[in-house]
Amino acid sequence: MSALRSLRCSGSGCRLSILLIPLLSLLSVTLAANVATTPDGVKYVETTTDDGKASWLKDTRKPALYTQNFGDCLGSSLINVTRFDAAYYKDNMTVLFHLEGNTNVANESLMMYIGVFAYGQARFDLTFNPCNAQIYSLCPMNRSVPIEANGIIPVSQSDVAGIPDIALSIPDFEGQAILRIFANSTESEIGCYSGVITNGSTFSHPSAVGTVLGIFVMIAIAASFATAVYGDHIPTTRTHYAHSLSVLVVFSVFHHILFTGALSVNWPSVLPAFWSNFAWTGGMIYTESMQNSINQLIGNDKGNTSIVGAAGSGSAADDLGGGYEISQIYKRTFTNLFRRSARSVGDKVMNLRSVEAEKHIAKRTLANATQGYDWYGSPVKPGLPLPGNFSGFAGTLAEENIPASNAFMTGFLWFLILIVIVAASVTAFKWITEALVKYERIEGNRLAYFRQHWIGFTRAAVLRTMVIGFFVIIYLALFQFTYKGPAGVTAIAALVFVLLLVGMAIAAGYACFCRLRYGHYEVKRDRIHVEKTKALGFMPWIGFGYESQRSENNQPRASIGSLLGWNVQYMDEDTQRRNVHEDEDFIRKFGWLSARFRRTRWWFFALWLVYEFVRACFYGGAAGQPMTQVFGLMVVEFIALITIITLRPFEGARLNALMVYVLGFSKVATLALSAAFDVRFNLARITTTVIGVVIIVIQGILAILTLIAIVFGAISSYMSVTRDREAFRPRKWEPYRQRYFAHLEKTAGDVPQVRPPTPAPEPPKEPYFRVASVRREPKIEDDDKDTIDPASSLISVAPEAAIGSRPGSRPQTRVNSMWGSSMSNSNLPYGARPHRASWSTRDCNSFHEAQHHKHSASNRSSQLMSGERMSSKASGSSLREQMMIDRTRSPFKSPVPAAMLDVKKTRADKGKGKEEVLDERSSEESKA
Numbered sequence: 001m002s003a004l005r006s007l008r009c010s011g012s013g014c015r016l017s018i019l020l021i022p023l024l025s026l027l028s029v030t031l032a033a034n035v036a037t038t039p040d041g042v043k044y045v046e047t048t049t050d051d052g053k054a055s056w057l058k059d060t061r062k063p064a065l066y067t068q069n070f071g072d073c074l075g076s077s078l079i080n081v082t083r084f085d086a087a088y089y090k091d092n093m094t095v096l097f098h099l100e101g102n103t104n105v106a107n108e109s110l111m112m113y114i115g116v117f118a119y120g121q122a123r124f125d126l127t128f129n130p131c132n133a134q135i136y137s138l139c140p141m142n143r144s145v146p147i148e149a150n151g152i153i154p155v156s157q158s159d160v161a162g163i164p165d166i167a168l169s170i171p172d173f174e175g176q177a178i179l180r181i182f183a184n185s186t187e188s189e190i191g192c193y194s195g196v197i198t199n200g201s202t203f204s205h206p207s208a209v210g211t212v213l214g215i216f217v218m219i220a221i222a223a224s225f226a227t228a229v230y231g232d233h234i235p236t237t238r239t240h241y242a243h244s245l246s247v248l249v250v251f252s253v254f255h256h257i258l259f260t261g262a263l264s265v266n267w268p269s270v271l272p273a274f275w276s277n278f279a280w281t282g283g284m285i286y287t288e289s290m291q292n293s294i295n296q297l298i299g300n301d302k303g304n305t306s307i308v309g310a311a312g313s314g315s316a317a318d319d320l321g322g323g324y325e326i327s328q329i330y331k332r333t334f335t336n337l338f339r340r341s342a343r344s345v346g347d348k349v350m351n352l353r354s355v356e357a358e359k360h361i362a363k364r365t366l367a368n369a370t371q372g373y374d375w376y377g378s379p380v381k382p383g384l385p386l387p388g389n390f391s392g393f394a395g396t397l398a399e400e401n402i403p404a405s406n407a408f409m410t411g412f413l414w415f416l417i418l419i420v421i422v423a424a425s426v427t428a429f430k431w432i433t434e435a436l437v438k439y440e441r442i443e444g445n446r447l448a449y450f451r452q453h454w455i456g457f458t459r460a461a462v463l464r465t466m467v468i469g470f471f472v473i474i475y476l477a478l479f480q481f482t483y484k485g486p487a488g489v490t491a492i493a494a495l496v497f498v499l500l501l502v503g504m505a506i507a508a509g510y511a512c513f514c515r516l517r518y519g520h521y522e523v524k525r526d527r528i529h530v531e532k533t534k535a536l537g538f539m540p541w542i543g544f545g546y547e548s549q550r551s552e553n554n555q556p557r558a559s560i561g562s563l564l565g566w567n568v569q570y571m572d573e574d575t576q577r578r579n580v581h582e583d584e585d586f587i588r589k590f591g592w593l594s595a596r597f598r599r600t601r602w603w604f605f606a607l608w609l610v611y612e613f614v615r616a617c618f619y620g621g622a623a624g625q626p627m628t629q630v631f632g633l634m635v636v637e638f639i640a641l642i643t644i645i646t647l648r649p650f651e652g653a654r655l656n657a658l659m660v661y662v663l664g665f666s667k668v669a670t671l672a673l674s675a676a677f678d679v680r681f682n683l684a685r686i687t688t689t690v691i692g693v694v695i696i697v698i699q700g701i702l703a704i705l706t707l708i709a710i711v712f713g714a715i716s717s718y719m720s721v722t723r724d725r726e727a728f729r730p731r732k733w734e735p736y737r738q739r740y741f742a743h744l745e746k747t748a749g750d751v752p753q754v755r756p757p758t759p760a761p762e763p764p765k766e767p768y769f770r771v772a773s774v775r776r777e778p779k780i781e782d783d784d785k786d787t788i789d790p791a792s793s794l795i796s797v798a799p800e801a802a803i804g805s806r807p808g809s810r811p812q813t814r815v816n817s818m819w820g821s822s823m824s825n826s827n828l829p830y831g832a833r834p835h836r837a838s839w840s841t842r843d844c845n846s847f848h849e850a851q852h853h854k855h856s857a858s859n860r861s862s863q864l865m866s867g868e869r870m871s872s873k874a875s876g877s878s879l880r881e882q883m884m885i886d887r888t889r890s891p892f893k894s895p896v897p898a899a900m901l902d903v904k905k906t907r908a909d910k911g912k913g914k915e916e917v918l919d920e921r922s923s924e925e926s927k928a
Contacts, residue, residue, distance in 0.1 A: 043058075043059035043060070044056040044057060044058055044059060057089075057091060057092060061089070061091075062200060062375060063087035063088055063089050063096075063375050064088050064089060064090040064091075064168045064199065065087070065088040065167070065168065065173070065175075065197060065198070065199055066085065066086065066087040066088070066197070066198065066199075066200075066375045066376065067084070067085045067086050067087070067177055067195040067196065067197055067198075067376065067377060068085075068195065068196050068197075068198055068376070068377035068387065069195065069196060069377035069378055069379070069380050069387045070084045070085075070177075070193050070194060070195035070196070070377060070378075070379060070380070070387055071193065071194055071195075071313030071314070071379060071380040071384065071385075071386045071387055072192065072193060072313055072314050072379075073178070073192040073193060073194045073311070073313070073316075073317045073320050073386055074189060074190075074191060074192035074316060074317075075314050075315045075316045076316075077181075077190065077191040077192060077193070078103055078104065078105050078183075078190040078191060079101055079102075079103045079105075079141070079147070079181055079190065079191035080101050080102050080103065081099070081100070081101035081147075081179075081191070081193050081379070082100050082101050082102070082379065083098055083099065083100035083101070083376065083378075084098075084099055084100075084101075084179065084193055084195055085097070085098050085195070085375075085376035085377060086098070086177070087375055087376075090168065092154075093154055093156065093157070094152055094154050095152070095154075096150075096152050097149070097150060098149070098150045098376065099135075099147065099148065099149040099150065100146070100147060100148050101146075101147040102143070102146055102147060103141055103142075103143050103147065104143050105141055105142075105143055105183075105190075106142065106143060107140055107141070107142055108140055108141045108183050108184070108185060108190075109131075109139070109140040109141070109183075109184045109185070110129075110130055110138055110139075110140070110141055110181055110182065110183065110184065111127060111128075111129060111181075111182040111184060111329060111330070112127070112128055112129070112130055112138075112179070112180070112181055112182070113125070113126070113127045113178075113179070113180040113181075113182070113324065113329065114126055114128075114177070114178070114179055114180075115177070115178045115180075115321050116175070116176070116177050116178075116197075117175060117176045117177075117178070117321055118167070118173075118174065118175040118197070119174050119175070119684070119685035119686050119689065120174075120684065120685035120686075121685075122321070122322065127328075127329055135149045137149065167199065168199050169199065169201055170199070170201065171201045171202050171203050171270060171273070172198070172201070172202050172203060172204075172268075172269040172270045172273045173197065173198050173199045173201070173269075174268065174269040174388070174685060174689065175196065175197030175198070175388070176194055176195065176196060176197065176321065176387070176388035177194070177195045177196075177197055178192070178193070178194045178320060178321045179191075179192070179193045179194075179195075180192050180324060182326075182329055182330075187326060187329075187330050188326070189324075189326075192317070192320075194317075194320060194321075194386045194387060194388060195377065195387055195388075196377070196387035196388040197388075202273050203270055203273040203274040203277075203696065204272075204273035204274070204276045204277065204399055205277060206276050206277050206279065206280070206400075209277035210277055210278075210279075210280050213254070213277070213278070213280075213281070213703075213707075214280070216707050216710045217247070217250060217251075217281075217710075219710055219711075219714050220245050220247050220250050220710045220713060220714070221247055222714075223244050223245065223710075223713055223714045223717035223718075224241070224244045224245065224246065224247050224713075224717070225461075226244075226717055226720075226721050227240045227241045227243075227244040227717050227720050227721060228241045228457070229447060229449075229450040229457060230447065230450075230720070230721045231449070232448060232449040234584040234587050234588065235581060235582050235584065235587070238581060238587055238591060238595050239581070239651075239744055239748045240717075240720035240721075240723070240744065241591075241595055241596070242595055242596045242597075242650075242651040242652055243651065243652040243654075243716060243720070243744060243747075244652075244713050244716065244717045244720065245652075245654065245655070245709055245710055245712075245713025245714075245717075246596055246650070246652075246655055247464075247468065248464075248467060248468050248596075249655055249658055249659050249663075249706075250706060250710065251281060251468050252471075252659070252663065253658070253663055253702060253703065253706045254278050254281035254282075254703075254706075255281060255282060255471060255472060256663065256666065256667055256670075256699075256702075257275060257278050257699045257702070257703065258275050258278040258279060258281060258282045258284075258396075259282060259471075259472075259475065259619060260275070260670055260674065260695075260699075261275045261392075261393060261395070261396030262392075262393040262396070262475065262479070262619045262620070262623070263392070263393075263619070263626060263629050263630060263674055263677075264308050264309035264391065264392040264393070264623055264624050264625065264626045264629060265309065265391065265392070265626045265630070265674060265675075265677035265678050265679075266309070266389075266390065266391045266677050266678075266679050266688075267390040267391065267395055267396070267677060267692065268390070268677070268685065268688045268689040268691070268692035269388075269390055269689075270689060270692045270693060270696060271390070271692045271695060271696065272390045272395055272396045272398070272399045273399060274696050274699075274700075275396055275399070276396075276399035276400060279397075279399070279400050282411065282472050283410060283411035283412075283413075283414035283415055283418075283469075283472060283476075284397060284400050284402055284407070284410060284411065285400075285410070285414055286400045286401050286402055286410075290410065290413060291401075291402065291406060291410070294406045294409045294410065294413075295406070297409065297486075297488060297489065298405055298406065298409075298485065298486050298488075298489060299486060300382075301405075301485060301486040302314075302382050302383035302403060302405045302485075303383070303404065303405040303483045303484055303485045304483075304484065305383070305385055305392075305394045305404055307482065307483060307484065307623070307624050308391075308392040308393055308394055308404060308479075308482070308483060308623045308624050309391040309392035309394075309623075309624055309626065310385040310389055310390075310391040310392045310394035310395050310404070311385055311386045311389045311391065312383070312384075312385055312386070312394070313380045313381075313382065313383075313384050313385060313386050313387075314382055314383075317386060320386070380398075381401065381403065382403070383403025383404065383405045383406070384398050384401065384403050385398050392404075392623070392624075393407070393479065393623065404479075404483060405483065405485045405486075405489075407476055407479060407480070407483075408476040408477060408479065408480040408485075408489060408492075408493050409489060409492070411472060411473065411476045412473065412476065412492070412493075412496060415469050415472070415473060418465060418469070419462055419465055419466070422461050422462055422465050423458055423461070423462050426454065426457055426458040426461050427454070427458060430450070430451060430454040433446075433447055433450070433451055434451060437451075453588075456588060460591065460592040461592075463507070463592050463593075464592045466500070466503075466504070467504070467592070467593070467605075467609075470500065470504055470609065470612055470613075471612040471613075471615065471616050473496060473497075473500055474497065474500065474501065474612070474613060474616040474620070475615075475616040475619050475620045476493070476620070477493040477494070477496055477497035477620070478497070478616055478617060478619075478620025478621045478623075479619075479620040479623055480493040481493065481494075481620070481621070482620060482621060482622075482623040482624065483623070501613070504609055505609075507590075507593070508593065508605060508606045508609055509606075511589075511590040511593055511594065511605075511606075512603055512606060514586065514589070514590070515580060515583075515586060515602070515603075516570065518572065518573050518574045518577065519570055519571050519572040519573050519574070520570075520571055520573070521568055521569065521570055521571070522568070522569050522570075522571055523566050523567070523568050524548075524566065524567050524569070525564065525565075525566055525567075526546045526547050526548050526565060526566065526567035527546070527547040527562045527563070527564055527565065528544055528545070528546060528547075528562060528563055528564075528565040529544065529545050529546070529547065529550060529556075529559040529561070529562045530542055530543075530544060530559065530560050530561045530562065531543045531544065531545050531556075531557035531558065531559055531560070532557055532558045532559075532560060533557055541645070542560070543557065543645065543646065544642075544646045545557065546565075546567050547562070548567060579599055580594065580599060580602045581599050581602070581748065593605040596650055596651060596652070596655065597649045597650060597651060598648070598649060598650070598651045598747075598750045599651075599748075599749065599750035600750050601647055601648075601649040601750075604647065604649035607643075611636075611640055614636055615633065615636060618632045618633045618636065619633070626677075626678045627675075627678060627680075630671055630674055630675045630678070631675070633671050634668065634671045634672065637664070637667045637668050637671060638668060640664070641660075641664035641665075641667075641668060644659065644660045644664060645660055645661075645664070648660060651747055651748075651750070653743075653747075654709050654712060654713065658705065658706065658709050662702055662705055663702065666698055666699060666702045669698055670695055670698060670699065673691050673694060673695055674695070676688065676691055677691070716740060719733075719736075719737045719740055719741075723741070
């Protein structure tokens with residue numbers, strides 16, 4: 001045991017050799033573990049925990065690391081290996097291994113080489129003689145003896161110190177185990193097999209993720225179809241259909257994610273695993289019966305996967321794992337090779353044998369899936385790349401077990417099946433609707449237009465499906481031409497390529513001809529301005545606009561530069577003709593092409609088909625030339641991004657946001673990052689794995705946003721198909737429904753929105769008070785002689801020019817205007833009776849002196865005053881008149897009581913007649 005614990009890797013000194021230790025069985029010390037079997041046949045093995053306690057573990061439990069599928073890396077191996085797997089268990093620090101196979105070689109002694117690689121680095125490599133490892137079925141190799149080696153061996157913590165904990169949990173662990181077998185008689189390689197190492201964690205969950213994606217796609221299809229068949233007014237139906245989420249856009253997103261793997265670069269293992277969740281969207285669906293039928297058609301000509309950058313199984317891969325040098329294998333005798341390893345452990349090995357370790361040797365029973373042990377792989381099928389190699393489209397398809405030679409036929413057959421399903425679904429919907437009407441489950445006029453024109457709807461659905469699959473079929477055909485498979489499949493690909501390309505070109509050309517034949521084009525020189533704008537309403541962005549359009553706009557965007565260009569305009573000779581979205585005949589014929597685009601961008605479908613064709617040419621036609629693919633596509637995608645941003649072709653805002661910004665950014669960013677995977681850059685595999693995770697994040701966000709858009713599209717489609725209902729549920733959505741319909745009406749005309757002119761900036765506000773005019777109502781006190789003339793109470797505050805102010809002077813304030821109008825020294829409120837000017841200290845002193853003189857003279861004048869009053873009463877004068885006479889004669893009056901009295905009485909007498917007021921006051925004075 002101590003000898004085993006002292007084992008170290010030769011060469012690089014790495015310690016991931018534990019998966020190879022059992023395969024080598026260097027010491028042939030396969031210790032028998034305590035095994036117990038339950039009555040139902042389940043086996044348990046005994047182990048000891050860290051605290052020294054015994055523990056029983058299930059024999060079929062999942063290992064921490066294990067090998068999966070393996071493939072032939074020589075192409076003409078004389079040894080047929082049918083099982084090659086190993087597993088490392090961290091819980092009891094043991095390694096299990098199995099090796100099975102057969103050969104047609106009569107008799108041959110061998111040398112074996114084992115190498116383990118993790119993330120592109122050699123973790124362990126060793127050359128050994130199977131006889132000294134007590135693999136007797138290979139000592140010597142004989143066709144009459146089946147090859148079989150299996151066992152269990154313990155390892156120590158020092159043996160696994162080179163395995164970080166993250167390696168046991170990171171998704172899609174990237175590792176390979178390579179076995180090379182050499183014949184001693186010829187000193188040549190006669191067998192090579194490569195297996196992939198994994199920890200069981202992966203991004204590949206096609207059964208779960210693919211199912212969820214499929215449900216969302218069905219929702220998008222149902223929502224789009226519902227808006228297309230509901231209603232009998234074609235222009236209105238088209239408007240609502242244009243704002244539902246396009247199935248074409250949904251599949252464009254998924255195709256972008258999947259066919260990124262068509263670039264002929266060496267992908268990290270995480271990316272093909274992630275893309276396998278989207279494989280069904282491109283028709284890459286594996287079924288055993290279909291693949292067997294295709295294999296019969298193809299025969300043994302599986303093509304050459306190395307053309308597209310992958311190392312194929314069943315073909316020579318001498319450079320796999322850095323290759324080998326035969327001189328290093330046979331530069332010493334086996335004795336010397338064994339002594340090189342035995343110098344440090346040989347003595348301990350012999351001591352271990354001397355303590356009767358050999359009598360405990362017991363081979364592990366060969367476990368398989370029927371016994372619950374399914375942690376092993378199988379030989380890959382012909383045409384697939386070597387396990388652990390993920391280069392090019394062949395490496396992407398390997399996750400689906402579809403050979404690259406079968407890619408075109410697989411995609412084409414599923415495309416035909418899809419067309420049949422679409423046509424059958426529309427037809428079935430028609431007859432189901434008729435049955436519901438017949439049995440009065442729905443009203444007789446429900447979907448009347450669809451039921452009457454269902455054949456036209458079926459034709460449009462099939463043609464729309466062909467537009468969606470246009471890129472996929474063109475790419476697969478071009479890939480088949482580059483892959484150089486069998487002649488029969490290549491001929492089918494050529495026929496399909498021509499029919500689809502010419503058919504789509506004729507349909508698009510005829511649609512444009514039908515609309516443009518009554519006009520002509522004019523080409524004028526015009527400057528193109530690069531303008532500042534905002535994407536999604538908040539993100540700074542750039543746009544483009546013609547000089548002629550800027551001159552028509554009252555407030556053009558800020559320009560950061562311009563260049564000379566040409567402006568192509570279509571001049572319609574029939575000015576009375578309806579626009580493209582109100583032409584019912586055109587919509588019925590070509591709505592499957594143009595219905596979703598804006599009124600002024602209805603022709604964008606032709607540009608879109610050209611764009612998809614160019615992309616397919618780079619992906620398929622340049623397969624095997626990664627730099628041409630990457631940089632050529634970067635130019636194409638950048639031009640397409642600028643063009644689509646400028647045109648904003650879709651009428652629906654969600655489609656523009658998803659297609660123009662999010663999808664365009666993802667395409668450009670993914671291509672830029674994918675350039676790092678070219679083998680000429682020779683980046684470390686850990687670095688490429690990090691870049692691969694970044695791509696997964698970008699494309700994952702794109703996929704999530706697409707699913708969110710599908711949900712909102714379904715909601716808006718529900719609002720569209722319930723537009724004729726007064727009662728809408730849920731009611732709290734009614735405001736959103738009204739806003740949505742207002743948005744539809746606003747965007748249907750595709751009329752440029754004229755921005756309101758920006759108001760001039762207001763001057764800073766200052767404190768001010770302005771009175772235009774004041775009107776004073778006459779009062780009873782106006783009859784008094786000491787009151788100002790009522791006519792003078794009407795004061796007009798004229799503008800500055802009217803009062804003779806010079807130009808440029810500041811406007812008069814309220815105080816100045818009143819001063820200039822009345823020229824009064826009074827500080828009483830405006831409009832009050834100015835009985836006397838404001839009192840000062842001097843006025844008070846004069847008042848007191850006057851009062852003193854008044855009291856001194858009162859006695860002398862009392863008789864005289866009394867006589868006068870009596871005579872005035874006798875003369876029939878009123879009390880009020882007598883009081884006015886007294887006030888006139890008195891040189892000083894008490895201002896405060898009189899003023900207060902007069903003001904109070906004035907307020908109380910407001911609204912009464914003059915005579916009535918005088919009578920009331922006379923009665924009051926009589927009582928006093």
